[in-house]
Amino acid sequence: MPREDAALPEFDRADCPKGLVTRRQLREMQLSPGDNDGPVAILRCKLCALRPQWCCRHPTRGFLLRVDLAKPKRVPSLAQEWALDRAMAARSTCPQCERRYWFCLPLRTQGSCDPCARGYEPSLDTYVTPAATPGHRLAA
Ligand SMILES: [Zn+2]
Numbered sequence: 001m002p003r004e005d006a007a008l009p010e011f012d013r014a015d016c017p018k019g020l021v022t023r024r025q026l027r028e029m030q031l032s033p034g035d036n037d038g039p040v041a042i043l044r045c046k047l048c049a050l051r052p053q054w055c056c057r058h059p060t061r062g063f064l065l066r067v068d069l070a071k072p073k074r075v076p077s078l079a080q081e082w083a084l085d086r087a088m089a090a091r092s093t094c095p096q097c098e099r100r101y102w103f104c105l106p107l108r109t110q111g112s113c114d115p116c117a118r119g120y121e122p123s124l125d126t127y128v129t130p131a132a133t134p135g136h137r138l139a140a
């Protein structure tokens with residue numbers, strides 16, 4: 001099939017316009033296709049450089065996407081939040097009374113919360129009560 005009849009414009013690696021990259025290059029740039037809803041051009045394979053008049057139908061051709069439409073890869077924010085929450089929980093939960101406080105505990109030096117270390121009842125507003133975290137409890 002002559003190159004002129006190709007559905008998408010084709011470029012050789014040497015004359016590939018700036019702003020067009022393959023999916024793989026996009027991945028390497030930590031980008032996702034974003035608003036690209038399909039390839040806008042074809043990066044011809046090496047073989048085709050020798051036959052510029054023919055369109056590339058070879059398996060090693062690359063599909064080119066527009067960098068300006070690409071978006072930064074979405075980070076798994078929920079997983080990140082959980083990891084952060086676990087880390088926070090570890091630092092604010094007393095291993096003795098298993099209360100989780102609103103602040104970090106001196107676990108490295110004291111090993112427990114102040115009330116455990118000194119033997120008094122913590123006031124209600126210093127630790128997380130089950131009612132304060134309805135998301136962690138199943139509705140009755
Ligand atoms: Zn080719």
Ligand SMILES: [Zn+2]
Nearest residue numbers: 094097113116
């Ligand atoms: Zn405690």
